[in-house]
Amino acid sequence: MKRFMFLMLSLLILSSCGFRQVNEGYRGIKQVWGKMEGEPLLPGLYFYNPISSTIYPMEIYEQKLEGQTSCYTKDTQSVTVTYVVTYFPDPSAIGKIFVQFGPGWEAKILAPAVIGTLKDAIGQYIADDLVSKREAVTTYAQEQIMKALATRKITVTRMDVTNLDFDDTYEKAVEQKVVAIQEAQEAKNRTIKIQEEAKQVIEKARAEAEAMKIKTQAISGNNNLVSYEAVQKWNGSLPQIIMGGQSIPFINFDKLMKSSSSEK
Numbered sequence: 001m002k003r004f005m006f007l008m009l010s011l012l013i014l015s016s017c018g019f020r021q022v023n024e025g026y027r028g029i030k031q032v033w034g035k036m037e038g039e040p041l042l043p044g045l046y047f048y049n050p051i052s053s054t055i056y057p058m059e060i061y062e063q064k065l066e067g068q069t070s071c072y073t074k075d076t077q078s079v080t081v082t083y084v085v086t087y088f089p090d091p092s093a094i095g096k097i098f099v100q101f102g103p104g105w106e107a108k109i110l111a112p113a114v115i116g117t118l119k120d121a122i123g124q125y126i127a128d129d130l131v132s133k134r135e136a137v138t139t140y141a142q143e144q145i146m147k148a149l150a151t152r153k154i155t156v157t158r159m160d161v162t163n164l165d166f167d168d169t170y171e172k173a174v175e176q177k178v179v180a181i182q183e184a185q186e187a188k189n190r191t192i193k194i195q196e197e198a199k200q201v202i203e204k205a206r207a208e209a210e211a212m213k214i215k216t217q218a219i220s221g222n223n224n225l226v227s228y229e230a231v232q233k234w235n236g237s238l239p240q241i242i243m244g245g246q247s248i249p250f251i252n253f254d255k256l257m258k259s260s261s262s263e264k
Contacts, residue, residue: 018050
């Protein structure tokens, strides 16, 4: 009977107790009557009075915060920025973080710091430069967020800007600008081609004129060159003339005429 009573008493005590397991990557925050008690609990199994006490598990492992926010560039263009921040809280400071901000501390201090820093970073660039200088924007924002959250005992290990979504009107204007630049480049290329072709024609004409000049000078200075040119173009047939009803090769017409006159 006594054993039975002891068993029943043990069951009653256990049923009136709460227990919580704190896993790796967490710390347990024990509250008694709403006030934090002691240091954060290390991983393990803990029993507590569910009437007066509660144990909250708080993550200390590395996590990612993903979100987006609307920003304005230096030239007042609207852009929606999508970002990812990797972070973790200092395990030794998780108790203070809990006391100050509660279980949902990320939304209270992490997200505002990220958004504020991004707005500041993007506001330093005009829209046309923002895409090409995204890496510089991201680096600056990450450095500023690290500094801001270090005072809160939160470590930021990485930040990425995964997308920049501009206003539709601006994106259309950019597309038109790109097309205009391409067309201008094509027109420039065509102009260069025409200029080059014209230059080649001029050079060819100049070379031909120079050759003609040299040739003319050579002919003027040497009559034998005329005979040489005639021989070069001769096809092997002697020219014919009709005299006395006969076809006679035209070798030296002047000589032949003199001979004919003397015979008369």
